[in-house]
Amino acid sequence: MTALGLAILTLGAVFLALGGLGLWRMPDTYTRIQAGTKATTLGTLLSMAGAGVLEPGWALKLALIVLFLMFTNPLSSQVLARAAHRARVPQAPQTVADALAEAEGEGAQ
Amino acid sequence: MAEALLVPAVALGLGLVLAALRFLRGPHVLDRVVAFDGLTVISISALVLVALATGRGIYLDVALVYALLSFLGVIVAGRYLEGGE
Amino acid sequence: MSDAQRPLKLFATLLLFWMILNGSLAPDVFLAGLAISAAIAFLLPGGLSVLCGARLSLRGVGAALGFTGFFLRELVVANLRMAGLVLNPALPVRPAIVRVETRLTDPVARLLLANAITLTPGTLSVELSGRWLYVHWVVAETTDPQEATRAIVAGFENYLEVIYG
Structure with missing residues (x-):
């Protein structure tokens, strides 16, 4: 049981590290938000699950932290992405389309 | 038990360092906010790791309150920076 | 309700x-x-709770379970893809902001949809306006609104429509 818990916990920590790597490597703010949110949400989910296996008495409280994060993490990324777009933070040169900027352009005319 | 927690602790440390580098590098304020959000989320798992290593459940409450406060902070920062054209 | x-x-x-x-x-x-x-x-009798507006019928609960399962599977897929992307030395991103459409009207259902999109393969909700949702896509497969809607929204919408119908 301890080995299982530790394995899940370690896997979660690896995903959190990948989230950090994504934050560092991605070319623009939007892609960084993407890499940051996804990896850290699953990473947290897994590491809390691992901790729950190691200490079953904490399971409910850990579940509460996970539930809270599952709601707030995507919300804050959405707010940040919207803020970035409204503040005209530049997008990476690889970007192929921006339907939101087009829609705003139509609205202004 | 505490020794076995070393591997996830190193992984979390790596994630924290990379997020901190992005925080220092920017270049836009929002990049820093994003990096800070990442730092916070990784710290929550780090706090749970500390709770496991010391066997003290009180750190879970710290993690929960930290998650709550940082969420509010990020939302406020995002809302504020929206108008920053 | x-x-x-x-x-x-x-x-x-x-x-x-x-x-x-x-x-x-x-x-x-x-x-x-x-x-x-x-x-x-x-x-605060009107407080926004996830359960408000949800149907507490057998069908609603079934759809909620289906939504959770589908969501967790998508979350894992999203992370594996993102890990592959981040670890790839060439970093093959092809970002775009695409427009997709939603039929949902309940505010909590829309929030859940936007959140679910953010956590699933390569997509991030940027702006909600009316029935349009603007989604940032790390590796965009299409920029056509209808195709994008099928690829991004349809999977979740079917469940949410039953829960908050």
């Missing part, structure tokens, strides 16, 4: 969270939680 049930649901949710946070079943803790939850439910 009748409005009379809203404060009751809020009360039950608050009490549940109170008990989990305290982690004890002592009578004084329970009574304090009872009083505080009742006061909040009484003062």
Whole structure:
């Protein structure tokens, strides 16, 4: 049981590290938000699950932290992405389309 | 038990360092906010790791309150920076 | 869903969270939680709770379970893809902001949809306006609104429509 818990916990920590790597490597703010949110949400989910296996008495409280994060993490990324777009933070040169900027352009005319 | 927690602790440390580098590098304020959000989320798992290593459940409450406060902070920062054209 | 049930649901949710946070079943803790939850439910009867507006029927609960399962699977797929992307030395991103359409009208259902999109393969909700949703896509497969809607929204919408129908 301890080995299982530790394995899940370690896997979660690896995903959190990948989230950090994504934050560092991605070319623009939007892609960084993407890499940051996804990896850290699953990473947290897994590491809390691992901790729950190691200490079953904490399971409910850990579940509460996970539930809270599952709601707030995507919300804050959405707010940040919207803020970035409204503040005209530049997008990476690889970007192929921006339907939101087009829609705003139509609205202004 | 505490020794076995070393591997996830190193992984979390790596994630924290990379997020901190992005925080220092920017270049836009929002990049820093994003990096800070990442730092916070990784710290929550780090706090749970500390709770496991010391066997003290009180750190879970710290993690929960930290998650709550940082969420509010990020939302406020995002809302504020929206108008920053 | 009748409005009379809203404060009751809020009360039950608050009490549940109170008990989990305290982690004890002592009578004084329970009574304090009872009083505080009742006061909040009484003062803020319209409080936004995830359960408000949801259908508490067998079909609704089934759809909620289906949604959760689908969502967790998508979350794992999203992370494996993102890990592959981040670890790839060439970093083959092809970002785009695409427009997709949603039929959902309930605010909580829309919030859940936007959140679910953010956590699933390569997509991030940027802006919600009316029935249009603007989604940032790390490796965009298409920029056509209809195709993008099928690829991004349809999977979740089917479940949410049943739950919040």
